[in-house]
Amino acid sequence: MSESSFTVMGTSRLGIEPRCQACGAGASLWFSWRHAHERRSPEDLRRISPFEYWRALRRGKLYKCSVCDEVWHLDEDAERMTHVESKRLPLVLDWSREAIVLPAAISDVVQQIGPTPPDVYGNGREHRVAPCAVRTHSGERFDKAMICVQRDAPVKDGLRFRLGSEIAEIAESPFALPRLVREASSRAHEVRMGFSPTLIEMPDGRRFVMNGTTHFFVAPGYAASDARTVAGSYFSEPLSPSFVETLNDVIYFVVDGDPGWVAEPPEITKTNSSLKGWLKKLLGSSPIRRP
Ligand SMILES: [Zn+2]
Structure with a gap:
């Protein structure tokens, strides 16, 4: 069917x-x-x-x-x-x-880590996510976790949710990409059906490609925090870069709040702010949305 x-x-x-x-x-x-x-x-x-x-x-x-x-x-x-x-x-x-609010000490760490923005098509605007490592009150540890700020209940398919109220302590994840790299991945445009590449390079010169918004990087022998974005096109690389693996074991700790992506993702906002008033009005504030 x-x-x-x-x-x-x-x-x-x-x-x-x-x-x-x-x-x-x-x-x-x-x-x-x-x-x-x-x-x-x-x-x-x-x-x-x-x-x-x-x-x-x-x-x-x-x-x-x-x-x-x-x-x-x-x-x-x-x-x-x-x-x-x-x-x-x-x-x-x-x-x-009951309401799910993070203590100030934990929110401060989330703030320092920084969110990964929604993509240029507006996907991900319904929440504000930041990668981190979590220890829960019951003593469980998660090295690949997300703080997920959203207004509605945790019903989105495909995400593994827990409650933010379970968090006792958070820290930077050893597998989280640097904020600038995550932000770059969120700005990638789709160049082929389902393919929005951003190249990164590791200290030994090996290149990987992220496909769309990417938060984590797990590859033997490499530290995610060493990743740096590099200019260039995936298609003109002499050796096809390996794909950054998409993880399916990330735990999303849901927390109450307005995601705060007011109108558009940062890139579009920046462009709009320099537009003349009439053009701004014409274009409106609706982002392009995937069907
Ligand atoms: Zn039915």
């Missing part, structure tokens, strides 16, 4: 049959609730009809599918309906119990 009956804006797992034909659970990760409500085509109405309000969170709401009883999350702005896998539901309910 998966060309599925859903043409509303959203994301589905390709080639996966939904467990429930009514809500799409199992295949559909999220869809645009706002778009479906505004357009109200027969298909949109069919898409939104099975959802029944279940309970409120600190921010946002939970719904259940009236057919299969699976849980879905609607954000505070009623933009996006996101499926909540049953194994993630306890975390979402825990998140909702």
Whole structure:
């Protein structure tokens, strides 16, 4: 299936049959609730009809599918309906119990490390992330962790979330790239489908390529903090640089707050500020968004 009956804006797992034909659970990760409500085509109405309000969170709401009883999350702005896998539901309910604020001593370290900005297409604007190492109150240690400041509940698919209130201590991660390198990776433009390269060089002269926004670098014999960006094109490198590996064991510690990416990612903001007033008005403040 998966060309599925859903043409509303959203994301589905390709080639996966939904467990429930009514809500799409199992295949559909999220869809645009706002778009479906505004357009109200027969298909949109069919898409939104099975959802029944279940309970409120600190921010946002939970719904259940009236057919299969699976849980879905609607954000505070009623933009996006996101499926909540049953194994993630306890975390979402825990998140909702009380505000999650970092002590000043920890926030100061996060500030020093600095966030990795959203990319030039606006991806990542929903949170502010900074790579770090974490020790939790229960004594667990994570060398590849993120402080993830966001307004809504931790429901985004593909990220491994814990609560920021579990953090006892944080420090720089031995695998985190320097701030300037991370910032450079976030400014990379897509030059081929799904390929947004930025070259880095290590002290021995070996080059690697980051694809899109990159926070960590793990390669035997190298320290992430030694990485430096270098000018040049991936395509004109005589020896194809190795890819910086994408990690799937990063733990995101979610913390309350406004991500603070006010209008656009830094690069676009900088350009706009030098534009004449009328041009600024014409271009508006909406970033380019990936479908
Ligand atoms: Zn369902």
